[in-house]
Amino acid sequence: MADLEQARAAKARLRSELVGHHGICGIGLVRVRQGYAVRVSLASADDDDLPTDVDGVPVRVAVVGAITPQQ
Known part of the structure; x- marks a missing residue:
């Protein structure tokens, strides 16, 4: 399994690859x-x-x- 640093690097790479991709509400770690x-x-x-x-x-x-803002 991936450690925290590997996961952070993968998250950054995926985020840059998905720029402009519609339908994504968020990218995080679990x-x-x-x-x-x-x-x-x-x-x-x-x-x-x-x-x-x-x-x-x-x-x-x-x-x-x-996802919509709360009022």
Whole structure:
């Protein structure tokens, strides 16, 4: 599994690769078993062209729906 530094580097690389990609609500890190993964939050399940891993770090996808500001 990936350690925190590997996951941070993978997150930065994936973020730069996904610039302008519609439907992404956020990119972060999550703990998985003995390490970390990159989590991509999507507005809808229509986006399925994301990689399964980046530089050996797993990518987890979560459909969270549209994110709107609270008033």
